[in-house]
Amino acid sequence: MNIQNVKKTKQDIIGELESKKENYIDISHKIHEHPEIGNEEVYASELLIDTLKKEGFQVEKALAGHPTSFIARKKSSKNSGPTIGFLAEYDALPNLGHGCGHNIIGTASTAAAITLSKYIDEVGGEVLVFGTPAEEGGENGSAKATFVKQGLFKGVDACLMVHPGGENSVTPYSLANNPIQFEFIGKASHAASAPENGINALDGVIQLFNGINALRQHVTDDVRIHGIITDGGSAPNIVPDYAKAKFFIRAFTKENCELVTEKVKNIAKGAALSTGAKVNISFFQNEVDNFIINEKFDEVFVENLKLLGINIDNIPKKGIGSTDAGNVSQVVPTIQPIIKIGDKSLCAHTPEFREAAKSKGGDEALITASKALALTGFTLLTDEHKLLEIKKEFNRHRNL
Numbered sequence: 001m002n003i004q005n006v007k008k009t010k011q012d013i014i015g016e017l018e019s020k021k022e023n024y025i026d027i028s029h030k031i032h033e034h035p036e037i038g039n040e041e042v043y044a045s046e047l048l049i050d051t052l053k054k055e056g057f058q059v060e061k062a063l064a065g066h067p068t069s070f071i072a073r074k075k076s077s078k079n080s081g082p083t084i085g086f087l088a089e090y091d092a093l094p095n096l097g098h099g100c101g102h103n104i105i106g107t108a109s110t111a112a113a114i115t116l117s118k119y120i121d122e123v124g125g126e127v128l129v130f131g132t133p134a135e136e137g138g139e140n141g142s143a144k145a146t147f148v149k150q151g152l153f154k155g156v157d158a159c160l161m162v163h164p165g166g167e168n169s170v171t172p173y174s175l176a177n178n179p180i181q182f183e184f185i186g187k188a189s190h191a192a193s194a195p196e197n198g199i200n201a202l203d204g205v206i207q208l209f210n211g212i213n214a215l216r217q218h219v220t221d222d223v224r225i226h227g228i229i230t231d232g233g234s235a236p237n238i239v240p241d242y243a244k245a246k247f248f249i250r251a252f253t254k255e256n257c258e259l260v261t262e263k264v265k266n267i268a269k270g271a272a273l274s275t276g277a278k279v280n281i282s283f284f285q286n287e288v289d290n291f292i293i294n295e296k297f298d299e300v301f302v303e304n305l306k307l308l309g310i311n312i313d314n315i316p317k318k319g320i321g322s323t324d325a326g327n328v329s330q331v332v333p334t335i336q337p338i339i340k341i342g343d344k345s346l347c348a349h350t351p352e353f354r355e356a357a358k359s360k361g362g363d364e365a366l367i368t369a370s371k372a373l374a375l376t377g378f379t380l381l382t383d384e385h386k387l388l389e390i391k392k393e394f395n396r397h398r399n400l
Contacts, residue, residue, distance in 0.1 A: 006382060009119060010307060013374050016115050021367045024111045027051060028366050031103035032358045035092030038134025038141050041068040044090035044103075045131055048110050052129060055114045064146040070131035071152065074117040079124025082387060084377045085153065085332070086113045086128065087144070087161035087325060089135045099349045100136065101164035101341060101357035104366045108339075109161050111366075112373035116381075125381045128156065135324055137179060137285050144324035145286035148331055158297065158333045158380055158390060161325065162369040164357060165338035166346035168305075168312040170298040172338065175224065175250040176257040177288040177322035182208060182268045183280040188241035198239030202232050204268075204277040205243040211267035212247075215260075222252035223260055224320065246284060250322055254289050291319075291326040292397050297335045297390045304375035308368055312337075321348075333394040339372075341365040 017024075027047060034043040045068040049059050057072040090106035093099045113129045120127060130152070134141040147153060184205055189198030212225055219225075227247035233240030249264060251257035265281055272279040293316050302312060328334045342356035356362050380387050 010375055010378060013115055013119070013378060014308070014371050016118065017111060017367060017371050017374060020111070024107055024370060025363045025366060027110070028103045028107040028363070029358055031090055031106060032098045035097035037094050038091040038136055038138035039066055039068055039143075041090050041133055044106060045070060045133070048088060048090065048106055048129075048131060051110055052114065055117065057117070057129070064143065064150045064152065065140060066133050066143045066146060068131070068133045069143055072113070072129040072131070073126065074120065075126040076120040076124045078121050081120070081123065081125030082157040082381055083126040083128060083155055084116070084380055085130055085156045085159040086110070086373065086377070087159055087328065088129055088131045089161070090131070091134050091136050093136055093349060096349065096351070097354050098357050099351065099354040101348075101353065101362070102135065104164045104341070104357055104362060104369065105161060106131075108366055108369040108373060111370035112377060115370070115374040116377045119378065120381070123378075123381050127377065130159070132324070139285070141179070141285035142288055142324035142327070145288060145327040148327045153328060153332045156332050157387060159328050160301070160335050160373055160376060162339045162373060163336050164341040164362065164365055165348070166340065166342055166344045167338065168310060168340045169338045170302060170312065170314055170316055171291065171293055171335045172317040172319040173252070173293060174291040174319040174326055175222065175252060175322045176254040176290040176326070178249045178257055178261045179246070179283055179285045179287065180249060180261065180264070181244060181246045181282055181284045184243045184272060184275075185278040185280070186239065186241045186243070186275070189239045191237045191239050195239060199241070199276045200239050201243040201277050202240040204271045204275045204279060205229055205232065205245045207271035207274055208245060208268050211271060212264060215263055215267065219260055220251070220256065223256070224248070224250040225260070225264065252290060286324065288322045288324050289326040289330050291323065291336070292329040292334070292394070294329070294333050294335060294390060294393050294397070296386070296393045297333050298337065300379050300386055300390070301335055301337050301372060301376045304379060305372045307375060308371055310368065333390045339365045339369045
């Protein structure tokens, strides 16, 4: 495709999305109004699936042990070419709703994929939408990690998505995360008349917290350790025979995350030894990898965003959160730039963010993100040189 045709088609893509924007805003609002937690996103996943099916996508559902997951495919009938994957999230936060804007994420990826699919017979290739539940975690959380483990991204050339936020930016760094739980098993007894016969499981959990607090002095600045007690006993006059705590252990790299996790495990074993309890240690959801930044890929997104009149800084920001898109970035070149939906002070996982995700600014960001994603996907399908550069950078980071 020559330069003039590329320019014309990109303008057509922008126009196509502009003409359908009310439909996509409606989808985003409907998902926002029906918040569902991870792996329970029945309404959201079916809405996105139905939308994709109406546009000729072939859909597989309930993959990799996630009942609300899906993969939607549409392939060129004439030509071979790259396979481009759009990552869709649509889970909400418990007791908060869409305080991370996943109504925008799932809708933008779906809108971009549908728009791009209208041109694949002309340029070749395949467009996929990966419906990945439970990004926020929970029971069997972080579906992208399961997709990676089961090889569902095999043959995909590149993956992309956007995330709403308080400012426009390229893909930020994110932390690896080990979601780990500790179950302490003790022995019940009357806490007043026969405490000597009991083994206090809650004391084990408390010693675990104390040991972790001491460890904080001796970890690198990127490390974050935070946890809760989910079970601490049934009554004050019964020595707790069972107690449980859950922690997220985060670090800038998976390697450092593993090192800190081993230290925390040893603290738990020491807490069990000092109290006489037994401890069971396990992961309560999928582990999350750090994000491999691909600057060449982000540059393509930035170039296409400029066509929409938006200029952003090319320098990745240091993130302190985690995302299972990081797992995808370990096996496929991936980007997750940020699209502004409110003030710079806007903080995710808050009621303010939830309201911004359905505001006028959120709606405008949804359409901008959809256009930029579709344009970027089109570049990957038509510019072999840029796709090759992206893959070379990916392989270079993988081999470090």
